[in-house]
Amino acid sequence: xxxxxxxxxxxxxxxVGQEMLKVLEERKFPIEKIIxxxxxxxxxxxxxxxxxxxxVQELKKDSFQDVQIALFSAGSEVxxxxxxxxxAAGAVVIDNTAYFRMDPDVPLVVPEINAREVRxxxxxxxxxxxxxxxxxVVALKPIxxxxxxxxxxxxxxxxxxxxxxxxxxxxxxEVLDILQMKPVKPEVYPYQIAFNVLPHIDSFLDSGYSKExxxxxxxxxxxxxxxxxxITATTCRVPVFYCHSECVNIETKxxxxxxxxxxxxxxxxxxxxxxDPRKNIYPMPILAAGKNDTFVGRIREDISIDNGIELFxxxxxxxxxxxxxxxxxxxxxxxxx
Amino acid sequence: xxxxxxxxxxxxxxxVGQEMLKVLEERKFPIEKIIxxxxxxxxxxxxxxxxxxxxVQELKKDSFQDVQIALFSAGSEVxxxxxxxxxAAGAVVIDNTAYFRMDPDVPLVVPEINAREVRxxxxxxxxxxxxxxxxxVVALKPIxxxxxxxxxxxxxxxxxxxxxxxxxxxxxxEVLDILQMKPVKPEVYPYQIAFNVLPHIDSFLDSGYSKExxxxxxxxxxxxxxxxxxITATTCRVPVFYCHSECVNIETKxxxxxxxxxxxxxxxxxxxxxxDPRKNIYPMPILAAGKNDTFVGRIREDISIDNGIELFxxxxxxxxxxxxxxxxxxxxxxxxx
Numbered sequence: 001x002x003x004x005x006x007x008x009x010x011x012x013x014x015x016v017g018q019e020m021l022k023v024l025e026e027r028k029f030p031i032e033k034i035i036x037x038x039x040x041x042x043x044x045x046x047x048x049x050x051x052x053x054x055x056v057q058e059l060k061k062d063s064f065q066d067v068q069i070a071l072f073s074a075g076s077e078v079x080x081x082x083x084x085x086x087x088a089a090g091a092v093v094i095d096n097t098a099y100f101r102m103d104p105d106v107p108l109v110v111p112e113i114n115a116r117e118v119r120x121x122x123x124x125x126x127x128x129x130x131x132x133x134x135x136x137v138v139a140l141k142p143i144x145x146x147x148x149x150x151x152x153x154x155x156x157x158x159x160x161x162x163x164x165x166x167x168x169x170x171x172x173x174e175v176l177d178i179l180q181m182k183p184v185k186p187e188v189y190p191y192q193i194a195f196n197v198l199p200h201i202d203s204f205l206d207s208g209y210s211k212e213x214x215x216x217x218x219x220x221x222x223x224x225x226x227x228x229x230x231i232t233a234t235t236c237r238v239p240v241f242y243c244h245s246e247c248v249n250i251e252t253k254x255x256x257x258x259x260x261x262x263x264x265x266x267x268x269x270x271x272x273x274x275x276d277p278r279k280n281i282y283p284m285p286i287l288a289a290g291k292n293d294t295f296v297g298r299i300r301e302d303i304s305i306d307n308g309i310e311l312f313x314x315x316x317x318x319x320x321x322x323x324x325x326x327x328x329x330x331x332x333x334x335x336x337x
Numbered sequence: 338x339x340x341x342x343x344x345x346x347x348x349x350x351x352x353v354g355q356e357m358l359k360v361l362e363e364r365k366f367p368i369e370k371i372i373x374x375x376x377x378x379x380x381x382x383x384x385x386x387x388x389x390x391x392x393v394q395e396l397k398k399d400s401f402q403d404v405q406i407a408l409f410s411a412g413s414e415v416x417x418x419x420x421x422x423x424x425a426a427g428a429v430v431i432d433n434t435a436y437f438r439m440d441p442d443v444p445l446v447v448p449e450i451n452a453r454e455v456r457x458x459x460x461x462x463x464x465x466x467x468x469x470x471x472x473x474v475v476a477l478k479p480i481x482x483x484x485x486x487x488x489x490x491x492x493x494x495x496x497x498x499x500x501x502x503x504x505x506x507x508x509x510x511e512v513l514d515i516l517q518m519k520p521v522k523p524e525v526y527p528y529q530i531a532f533n534v535l536p537h538i539d540s541f542l543d544s545g546y547s548k549e550x551x552x553x554x555x556x557x558x559x560x561x562x563x564x565x566x567x568i569t570a571t572t573c574r575v576p577v578f579y580c581h582s583e584c585v586n587i588e589t590k591x592x593x594x595x596x597x598x599x600x601x602x603x604x605x606x607x608x609x610x611x612x613d614p615r616k617n618i619y620p621m622p623i624l625a626a627g628k629n630d631t632f633v634g635r636i637r638e639d640i641s642i643d644n645g646i647e648l649f650x651x652x653x654x655x656x657x658x659x660x661x662x663x664x665x666x667x668x669x670x671x672x673x674x
Contacts, residue, residue, distance in 0.1 A: 151641050151642070152641070153490040153586045153641070155492035155571075155584040157494065157534045157573065157575065172516060175512050175516065176516060179509060179512065179513060190617040191617070191621060191623060192623060195576065195577050195578050195622070195623075196577060196621055196622050196623045197494045197575060197577060197582045197621060197622055197651075198619075198621060199582070199584075199619050199620070199621070199634070199635050199649045200614065200617065200619060203615075204614040204615045207637060207638070207640065208595060208614065208635065208636065208637030208638070208647075209637060209640070210614070217640070230640075230641035230642065231640075231641055232586060232639045232640055232641040232642075232645070232647060234492075234584040234586075234635060234647060234649060236494065236582070236584070236649075238494065238534060238575050238576070239532065239575070239576050239577070240532050240533060240534060240576070241532050245534045245536070245573070247492040247536075247571040247573070247584075249490045249569060249571075249586075258545060277536075277537065277541040277545065277547070278540075278541045280527040280528070280537065282535075282536050282537060283536070284528060284533055284534060284535060284536070285532070285533050285534055286528060286529060286532075286533045297536070298536050298545065298571060299545065300544060300545030300546060301544070301545070302569045303544065303546070303554070303568075303569055304488050304489070304490070304567035304568055304569040305488070305567065305569075308569070310545075310569060310571060312536045312571060312573075314534075
């Protein structure tokens with residue numbers, strides 16, 4: 001396997017783009033040349049890769065000559081315009097935005113669940129799921145395979161890094177302002193996020209659900225290839241920098257014990273079971289930050305129904321929720337090259 | 338109604354005790370004499386009441402002579418020992434701790450639901466529910482009456498003030514330490530709470546549920562006087578100073594629309610419907626802090642089941658969750674005096 005590839009990272013100066021560079025390096029992805037791309041606003045700045053500083057180039061129509069893999073994370077509008085251009089130039093596009101996820105001609109892939117679907121890419125584009133969805137489905141997969149899943153009731157506790165760099169800075173600034181009794185001036189979010197909870201991620205639909213909530217519903221069904229899973233979600237932003245936490249209540253088709261779930265998850269790939277609450281062992285953002293694994297704990301049989309399991313799932317939204325999953329997809333793609 | 342009463346506040350220097358004094362004053366509770374009580378550790382300090390500074394007395398066996406109402410919020414051990422003493426001395430005890438809540442001879446009261454049960458107090462003790470439970474049941478009551486409740490799936494986002502003054506200080510200190518890159522030294526919680534989420538409130542049981550979670554189950558059933566309501570909960574601590582937030586998924590017995598729920602809640606006492614998400618109107622801690630009302634929003638029909646409603650409920654845990662509910666009970670009690 002001596003082959004090496006030219007890899008473009010679109011949105012290389014954003015929080016996810018930076019994390020993509022880090023994960024490519026950590027995973028020793030076989031790179032011939034890395035091409036960091038960004039809008040004219042940040043082109044010309046430098047990013048670090050394998051101990052070298054590389055100048056970020058401006059994203060243009062001819063940016064994808066001789067590129068084999070293009071990782072996109074620069075917003076839906078950029079993907080809408082440039083992903084087909086990159087694909088036409090011969091690159092396999094792995095897109096982290098929501099733009100192509102529900103397109104029937106674009107596979108939506110979490111490798112632990114549906115890795116082989118990367119091969120079915122008529123548009124040359126593969127979609128990376130929503131951050132909250134990716135970490136949840138990887139924890140659900142062993143349970144789904146063992147006993148089937150009838151219904152999910154989800155509540156999320158999502159980090160500000162999911163919004164981007166400006167949101168991280170806004171939380172830092174607000175915290176300082178509040179502790180110094182200064183007025184808070186939110187710009188990224190409609191209200192202060194410091195010491196607050198916002199039941200508001202992405203925009204709202206007629207049904208009263210937010211788009212983020214419907215991503216969890218629709219993307220989960222698409223990744224499992226199973227529309228019969230019934231799903232409801234409430235997604236909330238909390239004053240945390242990194243890692244999304246989720247309470248997931250699962251109604252299974254057949255009964256499964258908490259001990260059986262624990263055993264299944266212990267064998268699962270890229271999952272760490274952190275579940276001994278009496279010894280203060282449970283998933284938390286500070287435990288999962290910077291890691292590729294998804295942490296699962298508070299595993300217990302739901303006392304309110306016959307076949308129910310409660311899980312608490314935490315993962316780094318920039319890793320399994322974005323960069324790590326995208327690089328896993330790329331690793332799957334190059335197996336065929 | 339010219340009558341006035343001698344009111345003792347046990348734990349007057351704690352966060353709930355201080356809030357009790359504030360609410361008694363705001364509600365113009367007919368007070369002849371206020372008697373702030375505390376352990377020897379804080380006795381001798383002063384608390385403010387009706388623009389006067391009052392010296393806190395040390396809690397002793399003879400503290401309740403000529404006291405008609407005694408509000409307790411100084412921990413379960415203090416209530417265990419002193420509530421029966423206060424009751425024997427002739428005071429009606431309104432206890433904010435968990436100690437007597439599930440005692441069949443002690444009514445557990447949220448006045449919007451079961452006010453008249455204050456009269457059924459063979460021990461002279463009335464229990465104030467757990468903070469997360471109080472705010473939830475007041476929002477559920479109109480739905481329960483209209484269509485019945487079959488099952489609840491609850492996730493909470495609870496403020497550090499629920500733990501007490503030391504937890505408020507710990508969150509402040511940790512935030513400053515982290516932003517200054519200093520090491521964090523958690524003492525109140527097992528891990529840092531700043532920029533983190535802890536799926537851990539109170540201690541854990543064999544079932545994997547925490548005591549806090551089981552309070553929500555058992556107390557809700559007791560307050561409604563209905564063991565047939567099926568309930569599961571995951572309770573989490575978030576880096577918020579004041580107000581608990583809750584995602585509550587309700588399976589109702591008969592169908593009800595979101596519009597009907599909104600109309601019912603709009604008519605309900607001590608509830609504010611904050612529900613126009615497209616205009617960024619939804620409940621949040623910063624909206625509810627310092628208020629007696631419970632805020633309800635994100636009201637929508639659950640797309641995953643036939644008869645389901647999703648609610649997001651926020652209330653000040655020191656108010657409806659503690660001091661306001663206790664004073665409401667006291668107001669009900671003195672109607673008979």
